[in-house]
Amino acid sequence: MSAADAAAPTASSPAAPGLDPALAARLKRDPQGLVTAVVQDASSRRVLMVGWMDDEALHRTLTTGRATYWSRSRQELWVKGETSGHVQYVRSASLDCDGDTLLLEVDQIGPACHRDTDTCFDGGELEAVVLHPEERTA
């Protein structure tokens, strides 16, 4: 491998040389170098899924218009919809006050979940106590 090859950015580069350094400095990454990404449908306002991003995934998400994640199970970059066609087109992206969570608003093509449901939360409703207004003290 030549010195030029060694210096070239690659998909697995942890440094993500393309990511705005000012933004990179604001990120508070977990021990795996990842931040949480909450994905919301820009039209229905439903929360579709949660993914994870390293610096390179965030850089690609912000510059290509398509949501790109780091797959923790496959340990690789993952352009959402690359194989399924169920692409997420980015409408907006925001970083939270702690710098460890992103909110993406997207136009979702097809179902967001690999089970072919609209969201990854469909069918997962839990039994929960819901207080009546008169029981609420705050």
Place this chain on the structure above:
Amino acid sequence: MSAADAAAPTASSPAAPGLDPALAARLKRDPQGLVTAVVQDASSRRVLMVGWMDDEALHRTLTTGRATYWSRSRQELWVKGETSGHVQYVRSASLDCDGDTLLLEVDQIGPACHRDTDTCFDGGELEAVVLHPEERTA
């Protein structure tokens, strides 16, 4: 400490004896024993914040009607709004297909963020490429 005291459930009990064992078995916790909780305003549909829950926090959230988290910075259970009054009353809770993320829909009293903004994402908008419809290939 008597044997009875040692066996009594406490706030810091990792086993959270109160949590439905069938639900506990579905959770895929991170190395710190936590799952991600995405919090959405039930009325405005805005994503307010992301918190973290251990089994006990989830148990309390589902049984008290008030969102309760595990504070990773303070390493303690944290009833949202306990000091600020900015309580989150639970409207629904769902577990995602992977078992590692919860979605809470809540009635938020006051601002959700400690900075007194409606959400933790306010003011954090990032510059992002948004593809025009004719540039979208999927």
